[in-house]
Amino acid sequence: MEKYVIKGGNPLVGEVEIGGAKNAALAILAAATMTDETVYIDNMPDESDTNAMLQAIASTGAHVERVDRHAVKINASAVHNYTIEDYIKKIRASYYLLGAFLGKYKQAGVVLPSGCNIGLRPIDQHIKGFTALGATVNIEHGIIDAHADKLVGSHIYLDVVSVGATINIMMAATMAEGKTIIENAAKEPHVVDFANFLNSMGANIKGAGTDVIRIKGVERLHGTEYTIIPDQIEAGTFMLAAAATKGDITVKNVIPKHLESISAKLIEMGCQVHESDDAVRVVATRRLQNTHVKTLPYPGYPTDMQPQITVALGLASGISIVTESIFENRFKYVDELTRMGACIKVEGSTAIIEGVDKYTGAVVSAPDLRAGAALVIAALTAEGYSSVEDIKYIERGYEDFDQKLRDLGGIIEKVDSERDEQKFKMKHA
Numbered sequence: 001m002e003k004y005v006i007k008g009g010n011p012l013v014g015e016v017e018i019g020g021a022k023n024a025a026l027a028i029l030a031a032a033t034m035t036d037e038t039v040y041i042d043n044m045p046d047e048s049d050t051n052a053m054l055q056a057i058a059s060t061g062a063h064v065e066r067v068d069r070h071a072v073k074i075n076a077s078a079v080h081n082y083t084i085e086d087y088i089k090k091i092r093a094s095y096y097l098l099g100a101f102l103g104k105y106k107q108a109g110v111v112l113p114s115g116c117n118i119g120l121r122p123i124d125q126h127i128k129g130f131t132a133l134g135a136t137v138n139i140e141h142g143i144i145d146a147h148a149d150k151l152v153g154s155h156i157y158l159d160v161v162s163v164g165a166t167i168n169i170m171m172a173a174t175m176a177e178g179k180t181i182i183e184n185a186a187k188e189p190h191v192v193d194f195a196n197f198l199n200s201m202g203a204n205i206k207g208a209g210t211d212v213i214r215i216k217g218v219e220r221l222h223g224t225e226y227t228i229i230p231d232q233i234e235a236g237t238f239m240l241a242a243a244a245t246k247g248d249i250t251v252k253n254v255i256p257k258h259l260e261s262i263s264a265k266l267i268e269m270g271c272q273v274h275e276s277d278d279a280v281r282v283v284a285t286r287r288l289q290n291t292h293v294k295t296l297p298y299p300g301y302p303t304d305m306q307p308q309i310t311v312a313l314g315l316a317s318g319i320s321i322v323t324e325s326i327f328e329n330r331f332k333y334v335d336e337l338t339r340m341g342a343c344i345k346v347e348g349s350t351a352i353i354e355g356v357d358k359y360t361g362a363v364v365s366a367p368d369l370r371a372g373a374a375l376v377i378a379a380l381t382a383e384g385y386s387s388v389e390d391i392k393y394i395e396r397g398y399e400d401f402d403q404k405l406r407d408l409g410g411i412i413e414k415v416d417s418e419r420d421e422q423k424f425k426m427k428h429a
């Protein structure tokens with residue numbers, strides 16, 4: 001099985017180019033099936049989650065053409081299969097095909113999503129939204145089925161701020177009759193990007209990026225050419241990698257505004273953060289200082305950046321407290337980090353972190369996507385060799401992660417045999 005082998009101790013220094021936002025891409029790919037015309041999407045990240053979504057879309061009868069590594073053309077005029085079971089069992093965002101197909105074809109079936117196991121991840125708000133628009137939703141034999149004779153606009157108040165429900169309801173409402181209002185909507189950058197994409201296909205959506213999104217139904221959508229925004233979380237991961245390794249990284253092709261909550265924490269931790277139009281440089285010259293973090297919906301500190309900052313705070317002076325308020329099971333990686341010498345106590349949704357001087361290399365296993373990336377960062381700071389196993393999780397959402405880290409001076413390789421691991425150790429003895 002493939003794993004990363006890492007020799008820690010090098011500060012990461014240099015420039016890194018950030019790719020397109022995975023979470024925007026997954027929604028945009030699904031929505032590309034809502035027109036019979038061709039949709040061209042650029043800045044598409046080449047990751048296992050987006051590739052699984054592309055395969056799922058192709059399995060419906062849509063024509064999917066990879067123009068190059070980061071561009072894809074989709075033509076959904078031949079879609080004939082409205083129930084998707086294959087390819088997407090492991091990606092949570094498979095539920096976006098429900099909103100897209102319900103919106104366009106008034107019928108959709110998708111196998112119940114699983115995705116990263118970071119807590120109970122209900123979809124009651126999605127179902128509430130679809131039902132309010134006039135759909136009938138049933139869950140049988142592990143499949144969610146949604147259908148309607150017609151969809152009619154409605155006033156929907158979300159009980160929790162949910163990215164997935166906001167996007168799914170937007171899709172279903174786009175071609176409904178009349179007006180839909182989504183209150184308590186999610187405001188994440190990819191929600192805005194997604195609304196911009198749908199509008200470029202002829203939808204009429206206003207207010208994305210605020211608490212209230214207003215959608216006027218249109219009869220049809222048309223083809224478009226669209227470039228996905230840069231990935232906020234990939235960018236943030238490299239920013240934290242600079243901090244944890246006492247490095248100096250310029251993270252390029254980003255929207256600095258989307259990174260403000262992360263930049264603010266890094267400054268509190270004693271890093272220098274320099275912003276320019278489309279880049280952020282993080283410089284860490286001395287030991288990090290402790291701080292407190294609470295994950296919140298955007299513009300708060302993102303839950304998808306919680307493990308990375310916990311890893312960095314594990315090396316900071318003093319006691320830090322990290323509170324996870326979005327997902328209840330997102331500290332599973334702490335046991336792995338403890339094996340590297342971290343001193344962290346988890347009580348419910350709070351981690352109490354007593355900073356240690358250094359981590360020491362160990363064999364650890366990625367429990368989910370972002371925690372996996374965080375463990376790689378920890379290993380890059382650690383004394384000696386580490387192995388990070390189960391990297392399939394990391395590959396769901398980071399393109400060329402090991403290569404990008406090597407380009408910054410990290411000593412990391414992907415290996416799939418004991419022999420290659422030994423070779424790596426001899427090479428870097």
Ligand code: UD1
Nearest residue numbers: 023093120121122123124125126160162163164304326327
């Ligand atoms: C999306 C992101 C994920 C990120 C999360 C929060 C994608 C593909 N994934 O996940 O990386 O961590 O946003 O920023 O974009 N909830 C309900 N009922 C629902 C839906 C959600 O109670 O019907 C709860 C969830 O359990 C969670 C909170 O709402 O506590 C936020 O979840 P949500 O924003 O929906 O996350 P996802 O869209 O699954």
